[in-house]
Amino acid sequence: MNVPFLDLKAHHAPIRDEIFDAISEVVNDSAFAGGKYVEKFEKEWAAYCGVGHAVGVSNGTESLSLILRALGIGTGDEVIVPAMTFVATAEAVSHVGATPVFVDIDPWTHTMDPSKLENVITERTRAIIPVHIFGQCADMNAIGEVAGSHKGLQLHVIEDAAQAHGAIYKGRKAGSLSYAASFSFYPGKNMGAWGEAGAATTSNPFLAAKIRLLREHGSAKKYHHEIVGFNARMDGIQAAVLSVKLKYLDINNDKRRAIAREYARLLSDPIAQLFAAGTYSSPAYHVYAHRVPNRDTVLAHMAAQGVTCGIHYPVPVHLQPAYAYLGYKAGAFPVAEACANEFLSLPMYPELTDAQLAHVVSSLKAGLS
Numbered sequence: 001m002n003v004p005f006l007d008l009k010a011h012h013a014p015i016r017d018e019i020f021d022a023i024s025e026v027v028n029d030s031a032f033a034g035g036k037y038v039e040k041f042e043k044e045w046a047a048y049c050g051v052g053h054a055v056g057v058s059n060g061t062e063s064l065s066l067i068l069r070a071l072g073i074g075t076g077d078e079v080i081v082p083a084m085t086f087v088a089t090a091e092a093v094s095h096v097g098a099t100p101v102f103v104d105i106d107p108w109t110h111t112m113d114p115s116k117l118e119n120v121i122t123e124r125t126r127a128i129i130p131v132h133i134f135g136q137c138a139d140m141n142a143i144g145e146v147a148g149s150h151k152g153l154q155l156h157v158i159e160d161a162a163q164a165h166g167a168i169y170k171g172r173k174a175g176s177l178s179y180a181a182s183f184s185f186y187p188g189k190n191m192g193a194w195g196e197a198g199a200a201t202t203s204n205p206f207l208a209a210k211i212r213l214l215r216e217h218g219s220a221k222k223y224h225h226e227i228v229g230f231n232a233r234m235d236g237i238q239a240a241v242l243s244v245k246l247k248y249l250d251i252n253n254d255k256r257r258a259i260a261r262e263y264a265r266l267l268s269d270p271i272a273q274l275f276a277a278g279t280y281s282s283p284a285y286h287v288y289a290h291r292v293p294n295r296d297t298v299l300a301h302m303a304a305q306g307v308t309c310g311i312h313y314p315v316p317v318h319l320q321p322a323y324a325y326l327g328y329k330a331g332a333f334p335v336a337e338a339c340a341n342e343f344l345s346l347p348m349y350p351e352l353t354d355a356q357l358a359h360v361v362s363s364l365k366a367g368l369s
């Protein structure tokens with residue numbers, strides 16, 4: 001039996017025609033770059049997340065850097081990010097000229113460890129970017145408390161919610177848990193476009209307006225440029241695709257949650273069982289990462305059984321060559337480094353069948369023994 005890591009074909013089969021119809025409308029209106037379909041999706045996404053504003057942009061890396069720019073963060077500033085994340089979290093900080101400062105993750109949630117923040121806050125710290133890694137929300141209340149205790153610094157907390165569409169933390173949706181949040185709609189994410197797209201969410205109307213200005217060449221009125229901006233608009237076609245996808249997001253996340261509960265039960269994984277129970281939060285399970293000691297052996301065994309797994313992520317960001325200039329050494333962040341060596345991402349998508357799931361678990365168990 002073959003179990004792919006992700007099956008976008010199966011994901012799109014039932015909604016293909018609906019999406020093609022939506023795209024046709026955009027083509028009929030020639031509303032390709034920004035425009036009314038983007039505005040429509042922005043309203044829907046803001047309402048879904050429970051925030052005042054969503055701004056559709058070209059991708060999730062850009063939405064994060066536009067938020068930082070809109071907050072005036074740049075050269076000489078420091079921004080705290082977790083060591084275990086996709087590189088884009090740190091890249092966005094670099095793009096605005098600021099310095100990423102890494103912090104270890106918590107061994108239970110795999111998100112930024114709030115107890116480690118105090119050690120890395122300096123008078124240059126301007127923002128903290130918790131990442132809802134794998135769709136598991138960071139401990140936003142604890143992080144917010146640390147940020148709030150530094151009154152003189154005006155520390156902004158910004159969620160990187162690129163993997164957390166529809167994830168819930170203490171009754172509230174990812175994207176509404178901080179001053180501003182960034183989403184990616186990269187095709188493989190829980191809510192993926194048919195190309196590249198992203199969005200920033202915030203309930204601050206001034207911040208939203210600033211991000212809008214920045215994404216559109218610094219102009220609110222055509223050919224009148226208030227600031228030096230960028231071209232970071234969302235495509236109308238992507239917005240139309242996303243409006244269709246949004247209708248199915250909760251159903252699909254619930255299927256992911258059911259799969260996660262089943263994995264946790266069959267693998268007797270105490271951490272996974274805790275989160276699958278939904279006590280701390282209700283994750284969106286973008287990735288189901290299981291820690292295994294002998295990963296290479298297990299991966300090879302599972303591949304031989306037709307099961308494709310992923311590794312998110314094999315090298316923590318502080319040890320990437322791109323960030324060597326910051327001088328971090330192996331051993332700096334033991335939890336992130338152990339996870340990088342042991343994380344194995346099991347196939348996780350709403351279309352995964354019961355038989356496939358059983359095959360994943362039996363091949364994993366055989367590989368471990």
Ligand SMILES: *Cc1c(COP(=O)(O)O)cnc(C)c1O
Nearest residue numbers: 059060061086088089162184186
């Ligand atoms: C995907 C992702 C991004 C970047 O999004 P793009 O749309 O690919 O630019 C940022 N942060 C995290 C955690 C991601 O997973």
